[in-house]
Amino acid sequence: MMSVGQADAGAMSPKEASARRIGYVVLYIILIAVAVLQLFPLVWLLLFSLKNNQEVFSLPPFAIPTHPRWENYRKVWEAGNIDQYFINSVWLTAVSTALTVILASLVTYAITRMRWKGSSLVLGLFMVAMMIPVHSTLIPLFSMFNRANLTDSPVSLILTYVAFNMPITIMILLGFYYALPKEVEEAAVIDGCSVNRMFFRIVFPMTSSVLATTAIINMIYNWNEFIFVNTFISSDTLKTLTVGVQNFIGQYTTDWGAIGATLMISILPILITFLFLSDRIVEGIAAGSVKG
């Protein structure tokens, strides 16, 4: 694809063309400057995760370590419970994401296809929930889970993750369901197909691309969640990576390499996912924010 700058240049006088070119250079400089600002802290993190304290303090901040100290990573992985936190994060994220996506699909199907009073009221409830600050629910949730003996249990986390991610998931799914042609379903009903069969065999598979988008968005939110784990979970063995990292780093306040390696381990899964699925992530975030 040709950029506008090049496409229009032919029709302009040389003077205009060069002014335009300078304009584009300025624009690119701005864009690159912003990109550098966004990335430099992370590059610096990677660099100091591979250094020891002496190198951190004596070398310039962006000096590339001559002997990258990968042992920092081994050290933090073996010390403490980082591996346990990691596993907890993985399965909590997986279970919550799967539940959210399935439940939200059922609701969205009911709202877009089934005929019932109160359907717009229910949709409204889900949409308004997006405006409610989680912090205002924290104390009652804590005491409810406490009374039900669910504090310090992953169940409390799964319930809250699913509930709080449901609205945005429904919001992303809605647009897709409205656009989905109904002819197939009408034909299926005429053939005597049951609602369940129709949903699980026909509709659900047809939404696989938007399901992937919502699943990734859910995954990122669940992986990064902090305040609920921090409040509900007290056993070290049940903590997730976000909260575990926070406690773990407390013990290493002076060892820069260990802190850097711990942080890298906690953000790498997201960075790798982003590397492969950035289009879906971008699409999901854009869809989940504006269509309201």
Add this chain to the structure above:
Amino acid sequence: MDKVMSNKKMIALYVLPSLILILAIVYIPIVLTGYYGLNEWNGIGPMKFVGLDNYTTLMKDSKFWDSAKHSLLLAVFSALSLIVYLAIAMVLAAKLKGANLFRKIYLIPMLLSSVAIAQLWLKIYHPTSGIMNTFLESLGVNNPPAWLAEPSLVLLALFIPILWQYAGFYILIYYAALKNIPTSLEEAAKIDGATSLQIAYKIKLPLVLEVIKVTIVLAVVGSLKYFDLIYVMTDGGPNGASEVMASYMYHTAFRAYDFGYGSAIGFALLIICLVATWIIRKLTVTKDTIQYS
């Protein structure tokens, strides 16, 4: 079709699990927060009903109003920064090569956990070895400050990573909205001799106005309830200089075990967020919504 699709049992089966969940986890707690606020309660023992005591204390609590002021300041900063994000998005949407790559790079900080970002920025602000002060020293600044320990600087020092974290999110939203504008409009304006600035201001801006309103609400409400980075980086300190409403609520309930008063703060936070949303909606109502295309 109609008969199958209005089967009450099926509808209940599809809707009720989620509905019950959202009522139990989001709506009932909201009501309970307001109610707990009417009690004196340490979180475990019996509650003692004290009427509006907590709420009247709250109205006179200078610590609460300070935290509210800090939250509001963040909201103003975030709302103003939207102008910069919109400008960057307009540049990106000007059919530049690599726009797609840029907007993805910008988004990366938003995808990372607040804890990781907070820990990273603690290091960036490290008084002697952090890149912030190393950079300032290389510019010739003598004795750059210990950013997070200075009561007068700590809020500014916290706002920077918060803006850094969300910049890509808003740029992405604006970019998507700008890309939705039919190119025919821009071409027609160009033929009529409009400059790029005129096109941006007179054509593009009005067309993305709805999206701008949504982002103002998101930025302001998001700031008013902001918690994560501040909690990890300064925990409201030094000496309350960076306390915000959500962290004040958290400290009151989960550190001082004053769950009644903490609930009152949480309820006030909810009301303030809802009122802010309503005010912004009112202020940004436009009489004639422009519809091209």
